[in-house]
Structure formats: C-alpha cells, structure tokens
Amino acid sequence: xxxxxxxxxxxxxxSCNLSTVFNRYESIDLSGWSRNDTLFFxxxxxxxxxxxxxxxxMRIDETFPFTGIxxxxxxxxxxxxxxxxxxxxxxxxxxxxxxxxxxxxxxQYDFPLGTIDLRRGDSLHITVRHIMERESxxxxxxxxxxxxxx
Numbered sequence: 001x002x003x004x005x006x007x008x009x010x011x012x013x014x015s016c017n018l019s020t021v022f023n024r025y026e027s028i029d030l031s032g033w034s035r036n037d038t039l040f041f042x043x044x045x046x047x048x049x050x051x052x053x054x055x056x057x058m059r060i061d062e063t064f065p066f067t068g069i070x071x072x073x074x075x076x077x078x079x080x081x082x083x084x085x086x087x088x089x090x091x092x093x094x095x096x097x098x099x100x101x102x103x104x105x106x107x108q109y110d111f112p113l114g115t116i117d118l119r120r121g122d123s124l125h126i127t128v129r130h131i132m133e134r135e136s137x138x139x140x141x142x143x144x145x146x147x148x149x150x
Contacts, residue, residue: 025144032136064139
C-alpha cells in the first residue's frame, strides 16, 4: 500500500463512528442469566444536544433454548427524571429454530429501541432484564446498549 493510501485510511478510520456516543456491552455467564440479574448502563452527560437512535445488542450461543426472549428496558433521563419503560420482544430464530443472527460461535443481534431527544448535560440510566417464565436463561453471552447521534 502506498504512503498516500495508508494516510487516507488512517485519517478515515476514526471518522467512521463519530456519530456513536455510547456503545457498551455487559457480559453474562453463559450458564444462565437469572431473572433477578438486572443489567445497568450509564450514559455519561451529553455535550451536544440532539436526537439519538438507540439499539440493544445481544449475543447468544448455540445453548440458547428458545427462538426469542422478552426484555424490559427502562430508561431514566437525568437530571429531568423522565422515565420510559419498554417491553422488547427479541426474535432470534426462524420458524425452524435456526438462529438468524450474524456470527459463527456467537450470534449477534441488534434490536431498535427508538429515538430519544437529549439536551446538553442530560445523561441516561438504562436497565435491562429478561421476563421469561424460565428463571435462568442459558446461552446469553452479552447484552449491550448503543446510542448514535442522528
């Protein structure tokens, strides 16, 4: 690769994700995600106000026993204390039970959570928990939250 091409790639790579303001995953023991194990995500104060797209990411392995999972996602905007609670039904397999996510060992899924308007200085406290009838959900590796500026 020429020096010019290398420089161009080096300059462009950091700019690819300038709109992503938060992207973090919490790891879960593959033996089982307990119904009582709530995951916490704290988005630091926003420096530039605007509208943001939110996504929930999930990684599972082949031991996940169902075609989907139902989650409760609660978001609290601080300091305004606005709270929004959503029930998210995540479909992860087709009608034949084959996982539809990307990946080989782990299957990656991204589920939209909608958009949110945030002012300068607003932060988010987000919690995620499953509400399946089964107490423990094996096969869930990671759950994450991504916030992208529109």
